[in-house]
Amino acid sequence: xxxxxxxxxxxxKQNIAPYTDNVDIxxxxxxxxFEAIKxxxxxxxxxxxxxxxxxxxxxxxxQTVLAFASSCATTGLCYMMxxxxxxxIVAYGSEEMKNEYxxxxxxxxLLLALAFSETGTGTHFYNPEITVINSDNKLFMNGRKxxxxxxxxxxxxxxxxxxxxxxxxxxxxxxxxxxxxxFEESSWNGLGMRGNASMPMIFDNVDIxxxxxxxxxxxxxxxxxNVVAPFFVIGLSAVYTGVALNACNxxxxxxxxxxxxxxxxxxxxxxxxxxxxDIYTNATSAKHFTLAAAKSGANGDADAxxxxxxxxxxxxxxxxxxxxxxxKIGGGTAYAKRITIERLLRDAYAAQVMAPSTxxxxxxxxxxxxxxxxx
Numbered sequence: 001x002x003x004x005x006x007x008x009x010x011x012x013k014q015n016i017a018p019y020t021d022n023v024d025i026x027x028x029x030x031x032x033x034f035e036a037i038k039x040x041x042x043x044x045x046x047x048x049x050x051x052x053x054x055x056x057x058x059x060x061x062x063q064t065v066l067a068f069a070s071s072c073a074t075t076g077l078c079y080m081m082x083x084x085x086x087x088x089i090v091a092y093g094s095e096e097m098k099n100e101y102x103x104x105x106x107x108x109x110l111l112l113a114l115a116f117s118e119t120g121t122g123t124h125f126y127n128p129e130i131t132v133i134n135s136d137n138k139l140f141m142n143g144r145k146x147x148x149x150x151x152x153x154x155x156x157x158x159x160x161x162x163x164x165x166x167x168x169x170x171x172x173x174x175x176x177x178x179x180x181x182x183f184e185e186s187s188w189n190g191l192g193m194r195g196n197a198s199m200p201m202i203f204d205n206v207d208i209x210x211x212x213x214x215x216x217x218x219x220x221x222x223x224x225x226n227v228v229a230p231f232f233v234i235g236l237s238a239v240y241t242g243v244a245l246n247a248c249n250x251x252x253x254x255x256x257x258x259x260x261x262x263x264x265x266x267x268x269x270x271x272x273x274x275x276x277x278d279i280y281t282n283a284t285s286a287k288h289f290t291l292a293a294a295k296s297g298a299n300g301d302a303d304a305x306x307x308x309x310x311x312x313x314x315x316x317x318x319x320x321x322x323x324x325x326x327x328k329i330g331g332g333t334a335y336a337k338r339i340t341i342e343r344l345l346r347d348a349y350a351a352q353v354m355a356p357s358t359x360x361x362x363x364x365x366x367x368x369x370x371x372x373x374x375x
Contacts, residue, residue, distance in 0.1 A: 004060050008067035011040070017071040023195035024343050027188070029153050030075045030195050034111065037079065044106030046083050046090060051098060052106035061087075061231060062238045062294035066287070069242025073347040074195035076242055078113070078150045080235035085112035085158040087227050088171060092215035101156075101173070113154035114228075115145040115174070115201050117355050125355045126224045126375065130161045130203065132170065139164065141174070141206040147355075148201040151183050152176065157201065160220050169220025173212045180206035192346030225374065230297050230308055233361070237293065237312040240319040240351045241286040247319075247344045248283035251326035252276060254339055266329070275325045286311075286318040305374075309365045316351035316358050323348045 015036035023030045037043060046061055047053020054060075061083050069076025086105055089097060104110045116125035130143030141161060148157065156173045163170040174181065184200040215223060255267035255276060266272055293311035297304040323345035327334050334341040352358050364374045 002056065002060055003063065004056070005063040005067055008064045009070065011036075011042075012068050012071040012075075015040075016068055016075050020072040020075075021340075021343075023072060023074055027190070027194040029150065029197040030072060030078070031153070033072065033075045034078070034153070038108030038111070041106060041108050042079075043082060043086075043108050043111060044102075046087050047102050047106045048090065051102035053102065054106075058230060058234065058298045059291070059294045062234050062290060065235050066238035066242050066245075066290065069239040070245050071242075072195075073239055073243050073246075073344075073350075074193050076239045077193060077196060077236075078153075080232070080239060081114045081149055082112045082154070084228055084231045084235065085114055085156070087231050088158055088214050088223050089173070091227050092171070092219060092223055094211075096211065097173075097214065110156060111150070111154045112173075113148065113150035113157050114232075115148045115157040115159045117145060117147040119144070119146045125160070126169075126221060128160045128162060128169065130159070132161045132164045132172075132208070134164050139208050139210060141172070141180075141203045141208050143203050145201040145203075147198045148183070149196045149198045151197050151199045151201060152185070153197055158214065159203075160224070163218050163220070166218040168218030169224070170217060171214040171220040171223050172208060173214060174203075174206065174208060178206050178208070180204040191349060192343070193350045194346075230305065233312045233356070234290065234294050234297060234308045236351070236354065237286075237290045237308070237315040240312075240315040240348060241283070241290045243344050243348050244283040244286050244315070244319045244322040247323045247326045247341060247348075248279050250340055250344070251279060251329050251334075254333075255329055258333075272329055275329050279322050279325050279329075282318045282322050286315045289314050303368075306365060306368045309361050309368065313358055313361055313365065316348075319348035319351055320345075 016033045019030055019032045044053035045056050049055040065076045065080045068079055089101055118129055120129045132139055132141050156175055159172045159174050161170050182202045188198045255272055256265055258266040289311045293307040296307045326341045330339055330341045333339055367374050
């Protein structure tokens, strides 16, 4: 494991933070940030070195997402999903698929995203209704994905469907420009995470090639729980920990700079000091829990999945708690949106509903701790 957190934190401060406010205000995908990510070839973070990548794994993925999210939760989330889709190719793709896509991902030429959630199954994204049929030796995909992050901006989307060959799920790489692929544009107006470019993606008799199936027939569910679950869930933990850390640093700075007429600072008030102590403790605990869970996952510990799920649940709670207390300290200034606490609070609330939701994850954790199959 390499500790690249501080390096990625510096990168984020220079290449992500300057665009964060406009990403939120304009509900605009962080194009400028991702141009820098591509230019610096960070798209290849989890790609093995033999394909031109950086050769990192779960811990470095977590550190990087955490660093990015500490400046912009939207950027951290979209980047995390790119890594998840990339890891499915790394872990399950054929040698031909790896040779075709991984060098282009490493060079920054390709950005990936996930197309999992559907209206009919909600937060249970691992139960897709989308279909692929074999007609005259041609494969056609039909259906609708409801919340596709990085829609229109990613080049390829990892799509879960029911298998046309066996009982189970298949995983596909689908290019955004294929005939029959459309997006319901301008449908995303989120409370928080406003730059995610999340929108429905429609597949209308999309002619797909068998070479774009990731892994063997029916291996989709295995990919979900062996790759997507750990990288995605710990990634979400990192995103919301980043929100908590951002709020913590922002409100501490504000409490020191906010002066009264007698030149005393807001941070001199004992009640404020109590709130700051709680905020720092909660944000830092989320950081350490998240990084420790990632280490457990990388080491293959027996309870790694339980730790990862716990870290995500904890980070979700801590983000909301930290932002709520920061809003108290910021008072009217925070409520009037003169500092970023209001934005961070809105971003934090996404943690409860983003699939798999905290309610679903709590059930998963209960099953994991009592040796029951998930889901």
